[in-house]
Amino acid sequence: MILWGYWRSSAAYRVRIALNLKGLAVEHRFLHLRRGEQCAAEALALNPQGLVPALVLDDGNVLTQSLAICEYLDEIQPAPPLLPHAPVARARVRAFAQAIAAEIHAVQNLRVLNRVKALGHDQAAANAWAQHTIAEGLAACEALLRDRPGSVRQGPFCFGAAPGLADLALVPQLYNARRFGVDLTAMPRLVAADAACLALPAFAAAAPERQPDAE
Amino acid sequence: MILWGYWRSSAAYRVRIALNLKGLAVEHRFLHLRRGEQCAAEALALNPQGLVPALVLDDGNVLTQSLAICEYLDEIQPAPPLLPHAPVARARVRAFAQAIAAEIHAVQNLRVLNRVKALGHDQAAANAWAQHTIAEGLAACEALLRDRPGSVRQGPFCFGAAPGLADLALVPQLYNARRFGVDLTAMPRLVAADAACLALPAFAAAAPERQPDAE
Numbered sequence: 001m002i003l004w005g006y007w008r009s010s011a012a013y014r015v016r017i018a019l020n021l022k023g024l025a026v027e028h029r030f031l032h033l034r035r036g037e038q039c040a041a042e043a044l045a046l047n048p049q050g051l052v053p054a055l056v057l058d059d060g061n062v063l064t065q066s067l068a069i070c071e072y073l074d075e076i077q078p079a080p081p082l083l084p085h086a087p088v089a090r091a092r093v094r095a096f097a098q099a100i101a102a103e104i105h106a107v108q109n110l111r112v113l114n115r116v117k118a119l120g121h122d123q124a125a126a127n128a129w130a131q132h133t134i135a136e137g138l139a140a141c142e143a144l145l146r147d148r149p150g151s152v153r154q155g156p157f158c159f160g161a162a163p164g165l166a167d168l169a170l171v172p173q174l175y176n177a178r179r180f181g182v183d184l185t186a187m188p189r190l191v192a193a194d195a196a197c198l199a200l201p202a203f204a205a206a207a208p209e210r211q212p213d214a215e
Numbered sequence: 216m217i218l219w220g221y222w223r224s225s226a227a228y229r230v231r232i233a234l235n236l237k238g239l240a241v242e243h244r245f246l247h248l249r250r251g252e253q254c255a256a257e258a259l260a261l262n263p264q265g266l267v268p269a270l271v272l273d274d275g276n277v278l279t280q281s282l283a284i285c286e287y288l289d290e291i292q293p294a295p296p297l298l299p300h301a302p303v304a305r306a307r308v309r310a311f312a313q314a315i316a317a318e319i320h321a322v323q324n325l326r327v328l329n330r331v332k333a334l335g336h337d338q339a340a341a342n343a344w345a346q347h348t349i350a351e352g353l354a355a356c357e358a359l360l361r362d363r364p365g366s367v368r369q370g371p372f373c374f375g376a377a378p379g380l381a382d383l384a385l386v387p388q389l390y391n392a393r394r395f396g397v398d399l400t401a402m403p404r405l406v407a408a409d410a411a412c413l414a415l416p417a418f419a420a421a422a423p424e425r426q427p428d429a430e
Contacts, residue, residue, distance in 0.1 A: 048358030049314055061303050061363075065310035065317075072306035088276050091287035095280035099264055102280075102317040112322060115344070121334060129330070143263030148276070 001026040002056040004046060006033045007211035010105050010172035011066035012053040016211075017168040018070040020202035022077045026055070030213040033110055051111075067094075067101055070165060082165045093159050096144050097169040104137035104173055108180075130180045138177060138187055141170070145189040153189075156196035163197055171197050175208065216241040217271040219261060221248045222426035225320050225387035226281035227268040231426075232383040233285040235417035237292045241270075245428040248325055266326075282309075282316055285380060297380045308374050311359050312384040319352035319388055323395075345395045353392060353402055356385070360404040368404075371411035378412055386412050390423065 003019070003026045005012030019026055031037040031052055039050045047054040047064045055063045055072075063069050074082040083090045106112070108130040116126045147153050158166035174194045177184060184191050197203040208214055218234070218241045220227030234241055246252040246267055254265045262269040262279045270278045270287075278284050289297040298305045321327070323345040331341045362368050373381035389409045392399060399406050412418040423429055 044358075049318060049352075049355040051318070057303070063303070063306045063310065064359075065313040068306045068309035068313055071309060072302050075302040075305065087287050087290040088272070088278070090290065091278045091283045094283035094286060095278065098280040098283055098313075098316070101313070102321040103264060103266070106317040106321045107327060115347075116334070119331070119334065119336060119340070119344075125334070129334075132330075137264075140264040143259075144279075 001058060002029055003027070004029050004031055004043075004054040004056070005052050005211075006031055006038075007208045007214040009033060009052050010109070010176055011051065011101070013172035013175070013206055013208060014066045014168045015053045015055065015069050015073075016206035017171065017203055018073050018082065020206055021080060021082070021163065021168075022073055024073065024077060028212065030211075032213070067097055067165070067169070070168065074165075080162060082168070084159065084164070089159070092144075093164055093166045096141060096158060096166040099137065099141055099144065100169040100173045103140075104134055105176070107137075108133040108176070127180060130176075131182055134173070134177045134180060134182045138173065138182070138184070138190060142187040142190050145193075155189075156192060158189075158193045163200065163203070167193060167197050167203075170194060171203055216273060217244055218242070219244050219246055219258075219269040219271070220267050220426075221246055221253075222423045222429040224248060224267050225324070225391055226266065226316070228387035228390070228421055228423060229281045229383045230268045230270065230284050230288075231421035232386065232418055233288050233297065235421055236295060236297070236378065236383075237288055239288065239292060243427065247428070282312055282380070282384070285383065289380075295377060297383070299374065299379070304374070307359075308379055308381045311356060311373060311381040314352065314356055314359065315384040315388045318355075319349055320391070322352075323348040323391070342395060345391075346397055349388070349392045349395060349397045353388065353397070353399070353405060357402040357405050360408075370404075371407060373404075373408045378415065378418070382408060382412050382418075385409060386418055 003015060031043055037043060038052060044050055046062050053066055055069050063072055070082060083093055113126040113130060116129050145153060145158060154160045157163045158170055171194055246258055252258060253267060259265055261277050268281055270284050278287055285297060298308055328341040328345060331344050360368060360373060369375045372378045373385055386409055
């Protein structure tokens with residue numbers, strides 16, 4: 001398999017973590033997002049959305065969208081699982097991951113910040129947009145991890161004693177939060193889960209600065 | 216089960232379609248998004264994101280995020296299936312649905328358009344933001360449905376002879392596209408799948424104008 005990514009892409013970072021957790025080796029290739037390489041014709045042939053990641057399977061099939069790719073990896077290589085077994089628990093984990101992917105990351109990624117600048121705003125305004133989006137979104141994610149009536153949340157990871165789909169969405173988003181200077185002091189559950197993840201080799205090896213295309 | 220929704224919410228619309236396809240009855244309750252009812256304390260206790268839908272199960276558990284809810288419904292009531300069986304095919308369907316939920320809908324929903332206006336822009340500029348987001352995103356989705364080397368796409372739905380998770384993401388997004396005056400002439404596959412869906416009672420009954428809170 002070939003993973004097309006970019007060191008600072010949150011979405012590619014999620015897939016790198018999933019591959020590491022599963023012990024799956026891939027060839028890494030890179031598209032430089034700030035130089036617009038994801039919008040070249042060959043890149044659009046892989047992913048018409050002009051985004052990373054794209055995972056090219058050995059038979060030539062191309063998969064896109066990081067959470068869909070992670071669930072694919074979970075289906076072809078079930079151990080260790082990225083989702084719990086019970087339907088309600090699975091739904092909670094997926095909802096947490098989607099809250100980050102859709103309501104936070106998709107609204108603060110490079111493409112949308114460029115749209116804000118195209119409206120006539122400067123980089124500081126674009127950064128403020130990102131900060132607001134991340135802070136508001138993570139506050140809701142912190143609340144999604146609160147204890148529920150009749151059950152006390154188990155840590156140290158987002159949803160229990162092992163990392164999963166929620167954690168591989170969380171860690172890249174907290175990396176972004178720190179880049180943009182978001183105050184995380186009111187989010188102790190998120191910060192604790194992130195710390196537990198970063199202590200694991202599968203997460204540490206997927207960090208942006210550890211990638212060959214890091215600048 | 217109780218579904219908290221809003222007639223014009225794309226995300227609630229997706230869940231209504233899934234419930235109808237599965238033949239599952241729920242009690243419908245409503246939060247008026249334009250009046251901000253989703254941000255009242257009781258609403259935030261259900262969904263800290265301040266969004267609809269929220270599905271309250273009979274045991275009091277609350278599920279959020281429309282695609283996670285639809286996969287939950289698919290797991291507790293497998294027939295008719297919302298996803299194909301093979302992992303690659305499942306990944307394609309999920310990716311298509313996530314491309315709409317994250318890269319289109321999350322970037323053009325009411326909350327983000329209000330953010331654009333908060334930057335000092337008028338309603339016309341907010342509408343142009345929505346149009347651009349929808350047009351660009353749907354063009355990529357049309358490309359995701361193209362024939363692939365070695366296989367010809369089967370219609371009339373997004374991914375075959377029966378509607379599924381991709382279709383229940385597509386139909387609300389095309390409803391939005393028409394509201395915002397997006398030109399769909401270059402998207403024949405999407406328009407054909409939408410038409411096939413709207414001919415089915417499960418989709419027709421979920422339409423915004425058919426809901427009790429429609430204005």
